[in-house]
Amino acid sequence: MSAPRTKTTTDTDGGTARVTEAHGRARSAAPEARADGTAAETPGADGPGRDPGAGRWPGEWVAQRLDVRLEAPPGEAGALRDLVGLALRRNPRRAHLLVSRVLGKHVPQLPQIVHGTGLGLGERVRVLLGKDADRAVVLGYAETATALGHSVADGLGTAPYLHSTRRPVPGAEPVGGFEEEHSHATSHLLLPEDPALLAGGGPLVLVDDEFSTGTTVLNTVAALHRVFPRERYVIVALTDLRGEADRARLEKFAADLGARIDVVALATGTVRLPGDVLERGAALARAHDAPPPPPAGGPYPVHRVDLGWPPGLPDGGRHGFTPAHRARLEAALPRMADRIAAELPDGARRVLVLGCEELMYAPLRLADALTGATDAEVRFSTTTRSPVLAVDEPGYAIRTRLVFPAHDDPADGPGPRYAYNVAGQGFDAVVAVVDSAADTPALHAPDGLLAHLAAHTGRVLLAVVPSHLPLPSPLRGPEFSSYDADDVGWLLQDLSGVRLEAPTEEREEAIQSGGAHYAESLPVEYQPSREYQRLFHQALEASADRVAHAVGTVTDVLLAERGRGIVLASLARAGTPVGVLMRRWARHVHGLDLPHYAVSIVRGRGIDTTALRWLAAHHDPAGVVFVDGWTGKGAITRELADALRPFPGFDPDIAVLADPGGCVRTYGTREDFLIPSACLNSTVSGLVSRTVLRADLVGPGDFHGAKFYRELAGADVSRHFLETVEARFDAVRAGAAASARDLLAADRAPTWAGWRAVERISEEYGIGDVNLVKPGVGETTRVLLRRVPWRVLARRGAGADLDHIRLLAEQRGVPVEETDDLPYSCVGLIHPRYTRGATGTDGRAVR
Template identity: 75%
Template sequence: MDHAVDNRRQDHMDERPPAREGAGTWTGAWVADRLGVGLVGDEKLTGLLGLALRRNPKRAHLLVSHVLGKHVPQSPSVVHGHGFALGRRVRDLLSAEEARTAVVLGYAETATGLGHSVADGLGTAPYLHSTRRPVDGVAPAGGFEESHSHATSHLLLPADPALLAGRGPLVLVDDEFSTGNTVLNTVRTLHERYPRGRYVVVALVDMRSPADAGRLARFAREIGARVDLVTAASGTVRLPEGVLEKGQRLVAEHEAAAAARPLPPASAAGTVRRVDLRWPRGLPDGGRHGFTPAHRARLESALPAMAARLAEALPAAADHGRVLVLGFEELMYAPLRLAHELEQVVGAEVRYSTTTRSPVLAVDDPGYAIRTRLVFPAHDDPADGPGERYAYNVAGAGFDTVVAVVDSRADTPALHAPDGLLARLAAHVPHVLLVVVPSHVPAAPSAPDLPGGSPAMLPEPLRGPAFSSYAPDEVGWLLRDLSDVTLEAPTEEREEAIQSGGAHYAESLPVEYQPSEEYQDLFHEALAASADRMAQAVGAVTEIVLAERSPRPVLVSLARAGTPVGVLMRRWARFRHGLDLPHYAVSIVRGRGIDANALRWLAAHHDPADVVFVDGWTGKGAITRELAAALDAFEVSDGIGGFDPEIAVLADPGSCVRTYGTRDDFLIPSACLNSTVSGLISRTVLRADLVGPHDFHGAKFYRELAGADLSPVFLDAVSARFPEVLDAVTAQAGELLAADRTPTWEGWAAVERISEEYGIHDVNLVKPGVGETTRVMLRRVPWKVLARAGAGADLTHVRLLADQRGVPVEEVADLPYTCVGLIHPRYTRGATGADGRAVAV
């Protein structure tokens, strides 16, 4: 038989749409009538599985999952939901400590997306999947054989072999648990090298015989470990005598018959267009080399924008039709999450499946799982040489658009060839969109002499009372003490230098503003009025961090506004949960990024995945963006990843983050003062002549202001309200955890509008929110204050400061913030207004 001709005939086997998924038509009668093979189980089992036949010398039948997203297009929310639910069951099975230290391992190629979804359900677990693709420069940390598979050899290629060396449970995820051989091979191989006390096996269906079930129990006793099994359904496959030989003959007969039929005409002459989703730099495309909770958080934050770009690229007609997002072999999770996000934002019926290397017979029968197939050459330069690849139940399924998602290694001439995947799809679908995700290759290990020095060369954190008025256990400052250096300059002089480009704001310090007695009275009044509100926000954001980020997070405050918040979050964790959380303060500088030496120190002493960055509030989100960009650059330069860029804040009026206590723009009393409410520490300094390559960023300890220090007063006033707000925190945290907290960045849009409306044309000179406006009044040369009409007590201190500094306050009706502080470009010394004060010209 002419092999190329056979490919084309199989490509067009069925032009009629198969029954829509979920219609309950998979009776299994076609296979059962011809071979006597059948599924034995309840309705739950038969609702998850169908039967098909394949070309395989070891096993004739194929269990085709209805909810896996491999062979059968399915709703992405259904696919992800099944894996996520299994992950939740695993989390409930484990203790809190076990859940924190668990690692999830999925099997290529079929279960790579399922394993990712299970890790999502666990929430805090890193993920790795086996692969059949060797990667230059990455040494295998292990491997095993899958005896019944079409392609048997699996490699384990973690970027960090320590991922497999932990003592926590290993969660192994496959689509089906048939004989247990694959799992036994895996556990035996890994346990010899990385022994641990517990394994959890997860599968959609458990199809073992009683004898096979006993083997797993005996094996667990043999290695002295606990092995649990979590599945969605169970049953067995009835296999009569001689079924393998009969199945092979049946497959050969039907493929020969298909080759003899004349080719039907192509149903479409579709167009092919490439769409750039702007995949985040450095974010792995999947779990081939490891996928951490921090990677997951980055993906979550990037998905809305990527799905929006994909939705914009869809043809107009697709909004009322059917769209298939088609993944590529092991690349299952990224396409699944894109499809899931797309499903939320378009009117089309979105489905998801992936291509595969497994050859399966296609039969146009409603009782058979694989109705059509497309055949095309492998296009990712596979290690086992050129060969065929397949896409099932795509042809004739009524799709208006197919979004083909491949990694960059697979974006080859073979993909675009006349007989390649894109051409095959275009013969059946009017519109084909190609999305290429960068193939992730782990960075080479960093050299011992890192640019900023190895962690061993870095000093230990500074602590009170030698540095700051906080107790030594409240916070460790990853800063250099510059207390003996004169860094202060008059505010007007600093403003001129900053706006003229002659100096960066972090190269000097403003003279510490010492408020009047009237203003200090206002601080105490504001603290008394808002302590309950503060305590509730502290409790809510801490509970969200513990529930979603890590059961034992490492709090890292962005100095200095974040430091009092980090101390309060640490106090809440001790009050509510008895946890003694590590807490540090680090420097981040707009335009210069976060202190890389501080990151190196943290990575050497803690798991980066446990680090939660903390700040007081968001304005327009500049620091949020700065942190994400800085962590990306750090991962590239140092090869150290895993830090989550998502900041936890008390208040998020700009809608810039997912982790917050409230989105109200209210007065946080610590914003009212400078160092005297922040442990007597200055803002941070970064200047080349003061901060060397082996130093942390600098700051000063104003010991001379001890008599005016209100830092302990502020902390004690808020934490004293913890018992009173406990019930309110429980309710508020529950509501937030259940809510859609996706950032809308409406604050950024408002700042851009205000910048244009007031002729500033520089968003850095627009400071939105009560906290940022207060900073403008205390540290910069303000031009005016915009106040939302009707704003009450939250603005009293701002109005007092404005009056003292001769700054006009303008009432604005539709302001999204309580107030906004404006700095007018360009500030010039010598220009004065009618009151004799310097003004902007």
């Protein structure tokens, strides 16, 4: 790459505003030599063997007929013509279209040239910015420059990337937008998943294929600077074709803004147009317009390729793409390319990888990787919404076009879409790469894209990349829950305005009859009597040391085994008070500020996968520790292990305060004792309900739901519980550390003794369903508070730990049977009278 020529204007406003323009050829802008030493095909429209005029500049036809001239500084005309050709637009605002020969949009091109061109520009921007390059953010323009901008970000190396979009995405709130007046589709949205992506003070690098008047860039900078002001912008384009008036306008704009603006382009020049160019262009288009070729008739085979796209990896930069995402993609590309190569026809010589409108970068990188996985020549291009006249003449950039209906439910309706220079190019196979939002019936329709491709190639392959859904943000107190904001981030959606409560008996019948799942409704919140509240406070005072000791023990074990960078993910809601206490122990005793989130898991339906995606996007999955209050027979332990299998990197081992069932290896104690937070419902859990999963309320990209019972604030003891236990931390610190050391040296393998006991009890009492047997103090409390209890089995001599159990049983008229043969302090049995076949029961209470 030659050194850029730099022109610096006179500084204004004391040197705070400056426009710098740098032009010169990037490393991969021109065609490269083939591996066999012969020259690669000139990147134009003339395919090999197609035309005796091959080698002519693919702009001559338009230039001669419209008197359009591309003028460049002395010695640069060749560079400009290497980069662009000319075609006729079907647009009343502009008659001509500059057709890039290195962009991979309208002209199929070698992927290493397309990606290499952007890499070269990014490397130049990195040199220009110096030490500020590590703080830069890159913004590309839809649809044409999405892959170019992404490639520039690759060249910078450390820059996150975002591109504008014309596709509204449900659940994604725009943080900005701007207009592109001359375009056929003018409105651009900015939909970063993390709005902080644009909030930093580092340079913003704006990338487009051409810099013609500067209006679009000025609109963008003006809109963003009002919300995210910064001191420096860099504009990157393949070609800079502004006139002197436009350059002066940008200089004044920078001065008014008080910011520095740099311009980096591969070539510079000017497009000279006659005054009547619009009329002449429209007449020429009418004279040479011809109907596009029809799609393939009858059934046509389409071979799907399962790419094995990495879970949670964004499909592009529509919602942001970080350096960590880039590393994951690079690692996965060879394997995905091998899967495509295995489906190519034997002896394939020419293959086209065809992207879909804004989805350019993923297909580009797949095409680049496929080049190394097959002996065939691989080309890359994408479909577009830009209407351009096709003229099969030498010296014209767009020789053929395919026209088909839009298939991605776009905001501007199902209007026509186009694929240029695909028909008649001798491709033995076309690999159509779309995101899942575009894999619709319209894509597969008789007049759809795949049918058109089938008429012009021997094999059509379809590779679908999962559409990235932007993730919602965690809820925090005091807007949601009575906890402090830094105690926990709830990976839930707020359903406080939805009526979800049902009477206990009615709900039990629906659950046991199979008519409803327990997570589709909520029990009516138990309002404790004055006597029961007194028992809670007595139990808390009596057990605070014991709870604090167990909190310290399990936290110290985790820090010793998993390291000091762990992330706590408590299972809402019983695990959440424990997670808060573990976080406070780590801060109080070890000076650590551990992130803590609450996630939902539902028996029979698994863990909240959107919450997992959020955790994986913001933290290393290997450092995430799932936290619960206690174990019963181990159903949730098994549920979590099953749910995490499709999500590599997460450790399914649950850390609990008490493990009387012998179900986990990370615990504070295996004694079945009263954890006071089990005595109440929302009023000891931040006023948050149990979690809800119902199809009409929770969509594919939503968190599970829950309610915030603000109206119960007068009865809330959540903070009191935390503060009472935290006040004992210093007193139990040494003992907890000793217990942790003992556990680290002990055999902590799960025994599953609790599961065996539950099976025996179920058989002895003729229940026939282990889900109706709830072992342990915590689970028995839950049965009495929100199910239809049948009886309680209590271990003889259990003492004060069961005072609240006896009181609740008395209030509900439930017999308490004492027994000597019980591994738990108590066991609650749900009344089996509603059982009629399928029994979907309250699995969240089963641990």
